[in-house]
Amino acid sequence: DWSSDVCSSDLSGLDALHSFDIPADVVEAWGRIARGRGATLFHALLGACHVWLERVGRTDDTVILVPIAERADDDVQRVLGCHVDMLPSRLVREAGGDGRSASAVTATVRGRFLEAMEHAIPFMEIVAARNHAPESRHQPISNVAFVLLEDGEPAGSLAGVPVDPLPVHTRTSRFDMTVRLSASRLSRALVGRVEYSLDVLDEHTVRSMVDRFLALLRRVADTPDVDLDSLDLLTDEEREKVVSRFVGATVETEPPATLHALFGRMAVSEPRRVAIQDAARRVTYDELDRLSLGIARRLRSLGVRPGDRVAVTVEKSVAYVASVVGVLKAGAAWVPVDAGAAAARAEYIVADARVAAVVTSGPVPISVPRGAPVIDVGDPSPAGIDDAPALSDEPWVAPQVEPSSAAYVMYTSGSTGKPKGVVVSHAAVVAFLRAMQRRFPLGVEDRFLFSTGTTFDISVYEVLGPLVAGSTIVVGPHGTPDPAEVAAVIDSAGVTVAQFVPAFLELLVADTSFARARGLRRVFCGGEAMPQRLPGRFRSACDAELINVYGPTEATIWATSWACGPDDGEGGVPIGFPLDNVRARVLDEAMRPVPVGVDGELFLGGVQLADGYLDRPALTAERFLSDPLGAAGDRLYRTGDACR
Numbered sequence: 001d002w003s004s005d006v007c008s009s010d011l012s013g014l015d016a017l018h019s020f021d022i023p024a025d026v027v028e029a030w031g032r033i034a035r036g037r038g039a040t041l042f043h044a045l046l047g048a049c050h051v052w053l054e055r056v057g058r059t060d061d062t063v064i065l066v067p068i069a070e071r072a073d074d075d076v077q078r079v080l081g082c083h084v085d086m087l088p089s090r091l092v093r094e095a096g097g098d099g100r101s102a103s104a105v106t107a108t109v110r111g112r113f114l115e116a117m118e119h120a121i122p123f124m125e126i127v128a129a130r131n132h133a134p135e136s137r138h139q140p141i142s143n144v145a146f147v148l149l150e151d152g153e154p155a156g157s158l159a160g161v162p163v164d165p166l167p168v169h170t171r172t173s174r175f176d177m178t179v180r181l182s183a184s185r186l187s188r189a190l191v192g193r194v195e196y197s198l199d200v201l202d203e204h205t206v207r208s209m210v211d212r213f214l215a216l217l218r219r220v221a222d223t224p225d226v227d228l229d230s231l232d233l234l235t236d237e238e239r240e241k242v243v244s245r246f247v248g249a250t251v252e253t254e255p256p257a258t259l260h261a262l263f264g265r266m267a268v269s270e271p272r273r274v275a276i277q278d279a280a281r282r283v284t285y286d287e288l289d290r291l292s293l294g295i296a297r298r299l300r301s302l303g304v305r306p307g308d309r310v311a312v313t314v315e316k317s318v319a320y321v322a323s324v325v326g327v328l329k330a331g332a333a334w335v336p337v338d339a340g341a342a343a344a345r346a347e348y349i350v351a352d353a354r355v356a357a358v359v360t361s362g363p364v365p366i367s368v369p370r371g372a373p374v375i376d377v378g379d380p381s382p383a384g385i386d387d388a389p390a391l392s393d394e395p396w397v398a399p400q401v402e403p404s405s406a407a408y409v410m411y412t413s414g415s416t417g418k419p420k421g422v423v424v425s426h427a428a429v430v431a432f433l434r435a436m437q438r439r440f441p442l443g444v445e446d447r448f449l450f451s452t453g454t455t456f457d458i459s460v461y462e463v464l465g466p467l468v469a470g471s472t473i474v475v476g477p478h479g480t481p482d483p484a485e486v487a488a489v490i491d492s493a494g495v496t497v498a499q500f501v502p503a504f505l506e507l508l509v510a511d512t513s514f515a516r517a518r519g520l521r522r523v524f525c526g527g528e529a530m531p532q533r534l535p536g537r538f539r540s541a542c543d544a545e546l547i548n549v550y551g552p553t554e555a556t557i558w559a560t561s562w563a564c565g566p567d568d569g570e571g572g573v574p575i576g577f578p579l580d581n582v583r584a585r586v587l588d589e590a591m592r593p594v595p596v597g598v599d600g601e602l603f604l605g606g607v608q609l610a611d612g613y614l615d616r617p618a619l620t621a622e623r624f625l626s627d628p629l630g631a632a633g634d635r636l637y638r639t640g641d642a643c644r
Helices: 025-035 042-056 102-118 121-131 203-224 236-245 259-270 285-301 320-327 343-352 382-386 424-441 460-468 483-492 502-510 512-518 533-543 617-623
Strands: 015-022 061-069 084-094 146-149 156-158 161-163 177-183 192-199 274-277 281-285 309-312 332-336 355-360 372-377 407-409 420-425 445-449 472-475 496-502 522-525 547-550 560-563 582-587 601-608 624-626 637-644
Touching: 015 203, 025 042, 025 624, 042 061, 042 102, 042 146, 042 203, 084 102, 084 121, 084 161, 084 533, 102 309, 259 285, 259 320, 259 424, 259 460, 274 285, 274 320, 281 285, 285 320, 285 372, 309 320, 320 332, 320 460, 332 560, 343 445, 355 512, 407 424, 420 472, 420 560, 424 460, 424 522, 460 472, 460 496, 483 512, 496 502, 502 512, 502 522, 502 533, 533 547, 582 637, 617 624, 617 637
Parallel strands: 061 146, 146 177, 274 472, 309 332, 309 355, 332 407, 355 372, 445 472, 445 496, 496 522, 522 547
Antiparallel strands: 015 192, 061 084, 156 161, 177 192, 274 281, 407 420, 547 560, 582 601, 601 637, 624 637
């Protein structure tokens, strides 16, 4: 309902016109469909109009008003003039079934229209029965009317003088939209005209809607038996946009790799560069390499093998980063657990993931599965780990880990039930990091703020993004973040890149101390919809580039990005375009691509997709689907988010 948010006090009553033509061959094709069902062209095109409104309005129930001659009442039988009433035509698309053809819809519309004519009552009686409020913006029953004059506008003469009809445009609208079709006097084509209310529709929207109508008519004319519910209503130009242009560039310039292998390259090329720092110390890439190797040795000595999962309950710190890299070097996948949160949730995750070991810092505040060893990394240092007897003296034989192996299992919030573990491979994370590096490069001089809690997947970028680019991780404040404290760390540590959720970024830009963070050059903002006012407030407080990012855990951190400009915010901030090797599809309930500007559900595909949900094959099959527009084997993740 495009007029649901228009107040009656705001109405101008003005309308506008949009003209179009339906080619003769299309008209003839629909005429054949009508004759095959003993119907008229009117019934066929009224049916087409119903299907069209279903699709552009995303509804299963459409009502269109049709003018009919009204002289049944004795009071008007002998009255001169035009007496027209409106007859509602309703079509309800039934759920399920084997699809619908234009022929079937024509037959249904014909039958119901003739039945309605037989039992017609004055339209105003229908309105009265509905208790329609006179001051309501909406027309009663329907806001759309349809008119077809199959014989064209009749010409005549007065006293021998030829007369041609002259269309009158009153510039006022009775309905939100009236579709008028009339036969051309020069050919078998139909001349179309859409009269629409300027209070609820604009020229661009109407033009796009008419393009959908013409696409429907043409596709059926070319293939009369086609299933109407399988058709998309895209023009050729739109098909190029939604199928090709809204897909990230396919880039295959780098060979597959594992995350710890990429880190290892940096440890070799930049051994003395600072990899991570907190309030107490700095750790170089070489030191972090040795710290993580010590943890990997301990895990391997306790029986952890490739394919296992290891819970990491350490909060964000040098120890956490060393633990993550150590788990990866051991060939396992890390499972971040917030041991300081609800114990029941943490214990459920550790049990559900069937972890082979637990890495902690200090006493473990939760119950550990029987048989799972606990490694206390405490305050790791090269002396405290690498000098462990019989471990560092033996040559390190790196376990065989494939890029397709799981890198981590991230448990979602569980707001709609128990938390579920999302299994993400090395290949997916590496693809994400490489795509981000191409679009938003990190350099060796960058200092990336590690501010997000470890159980949120965006923290993975704050840890691994800098480590594979040779940048420095700056550990942010622990616990519930305070804007002034975060701003102080950004200023004192010379942070150049950070990411926040919109709610916290709003608090940060409102804090006067944030103005001192002049070294900040880029801020990623995502995790929830960006408020319209935020880009403007950010620009007033900071000179850094603001990037609106979007992505569910199931698509590995971020899947799309949008660099906010000075004009963003007035009509909502876009989520932007897909990263390289990411496919973004906006589909309707039948998995058909929707036209530009029409609401649909966002689906994501590409190499960044997670493997699925840990030990939940049914849920994985429900949410990870085949891509109807892709190659064999291509998958899409159903985000559940509305998009256009």
